[in-house]
Amino acid sequence: MNAARRQPDRPGAVLAVLAAAQFTVMLATSIVNVALPQIRAGAGLSDGGTTWVVNAYGLAFGALLLAGGRAGDLLGRRRVLIAGLALFAPASLAAGLAGSPGPLIAARACQGLGAAAIAPAALALALERFPSGAGRGRALGVWGAVSGAGGAGGVLLGGVLTQAWGWPWIFHSVALGAAAVLVAVVAYVPGAAAERTGGRFDLPGTVTVTLALTCLVWGLTTARGGGWTGPPVVGALTAAGVLLAAFVVIERRRPDALVPPRLFRAGRVGAGNVLMALLGSVWIALFFFLPLYQQQVLGAGPLATGAGQLPFAAANMLGSALAPRLARRTGAAAAVTGALLTEAAGLLWLSRLRADGSYLADVLGPSVLVAAGLGAAFVLLTGLAVDGVPPRDAGLAGGLVNTTRQVGGAIGLAVLTTLAGSVTAGASRGLPGPEALAAGFRTAFAVSAAVIAVTAALALFLTRRPGPRTPSSDPLVRTSPPEKEAPPWSPSTKPLPPSSA
Structure with missing residues (x-):
């Protein structure tokens, strides 16, 4: 028997390690945002090269997520997770050591390749150990909290490290974190009894x-x-x-299709992915525009900009933690709609940003509102996107929902930055620089609010199950197996007891 399979399966420790892997991936997505001016100067990048410090990671990550998810299903999710971390950590170190554009952008692309293996494998391993019901709801709550905290924490950590030790340390810190997670996966995440599902690639x-x-x-x-x-x-x-x-x-x-039609006949996979793509179109742009407003309009430094993300991270974690409870009380459809409307209200508030504003008056309140709605919506939509998926396709389902979020984010960021840039260019003919920039940011947030409001309206229809809804019919609500159905867990995948959530 494999040594990994003889390890005791402690669900709480396993979930913590897998969530740390997801946190690392999200951290690498946002940690460069605040440090881009310093990276440009230090590595001798042009304007286009600076953009590709972000794009190279997102391009490799988004394009290879489906392949990474399916590789985990066929080759073993633990193996693929370990391989992804083993690539991600040295690629992060190489990015910090790079002194010229080519090696830096290549290292970021390798980071994205590793992340495409890590994200779906980690999610699939978490889903294996937490079947539908309260256990899965708590697990997804943790997943949403660390995902949002990774995005906000990246801005904070990027600002602190850039100001204290210089931009290379934003990559060195990610490398150290990934290496620690790799050791923890080997030590705490056991292999499943039948980790590979079989079939051809x-x-x-x-x-x-x-x-x-x-x-x-x-x-x-x-x-x-x-x-x-x-x-x-x-x-x-x-x-x-x-x-x-x-x-x-x-x-x-x-x-043996990469995306078999049966995947979309299970539960509400299609609805969850459509809504996640729309949510992603605003999510990534949010972490792009808010730091820019704080630095370019309010004049905040990297450290102050990063520290301003702390309330956002706290509110996001709170929304993620409360999402399963909200779903148990109201049903997933109503809970998703409420979370999205909360986020839309915060984005609409951000559309009133002023050139002569302040963090406390213009950013703190609306960003907390956005974060709470975003955290809850992410948890609920992830649950819907893997609802009813058979175990053999869990990695693919995890890769698919990450792909829709990532591709949706690329589309949204491209559209919103183009729109904001056009408004700023037009306004700059008659307004000072900060006021013209603020006009562009207001437009971006107003359009983002409209997108999320439309998403909330769609959620009312797309997330409902056919026929009457009962509390036991919801993937985040069920607390016990349906009648005449064998418990959907084995001794190695039993859910967390209530006290260890």
Whole structure:
């Protein structure tokens, strides 16, 4: 018997380690935002090269998530998680040691490749140990809390490290964290009795969808700097459309499809992913615009900008923790809608930002409101996106929901930055620089509020189950197995007792 399988399965410790892996991935997504001016100066980057410090990570991450999720299903999720961390940690170290643009951007792409293996494998391993019901609700609450805290904590840690020791330490800290998580996974996360589901890897489908997502994310991120009508952007987006159409044709003919149709016949997977894509379109942009407003308009330094994320992180963790309770009381459909409306209200409040404002008057209140709604919505939509998925497809479902969030974020960030830039350019003809920037930020937040309000309206219809809803029919509500159904856990995957949530 494998040594990992002889390890005692302590669900609380396992969840903590897997959540730490997710936190590390989210941290690497946002930790560079505050430090971009210092990175540009230190590595000799151009404007376009500075953008690719962010884009290289997001491009590799978003394009390879589906492949990473399916690899975990077929090869073993623990193995893929360990391999992802083993790549992620040295890639982070290499990024901190890079002194020129090429090695830095290549290291960020390798970070994204490792993250594409880590995120779906960690989520699938967590879902294995927590079946539908209160145990899964608590686990997803932890997942949402660390995801939001990773995004906000990245801004905070990036500001602290950049100001104290310089920008290389934002990457060195991620490398140290990933190495610690790797050791913890080996020590605390046991292998499952039947970790590999069998089957063949869908190479044609994987190659096609990876190329399609690469073209899509590259086209969208390039459009932010070069405009939507440039030949490279139009060519990339056209190629993405053709490749996605080819992927659909390939998948309908493959017996071992990368994204099998059965996945969308299970529970509310389709609804959860559609709504997660819309949520992601605003999520990533939020962490982009708020630090810029604080630094470029309010004049805050990196440390003050990072410290301003602490209330956001606390509110996000609170919203994530309360989401399962809210779902048990009202049902998932009403809970998702309420969370999204809360976020929309906060974004609408942010659309009133002033050039002569302050953090306390203009940022603190609305960002706390946004964070609480965002944290709850993330937990509930993740639960819906894996609702009813058979164990053999858990890694793929985790990869799919991460893909929709990441690709949705790329689309949203491209559209919102282009829109904000256009408004700022127009306003700058008659207004001072800070006022023109504030006008662009207000527009971005107003459009974001409208997107989330539409998402809330869609959630009312997309998240309802056919037929009458009962408390036991909800994946985050069920507290015991349905009648005449065997308990959906084995001795190695039993849920947390109530006291260890």
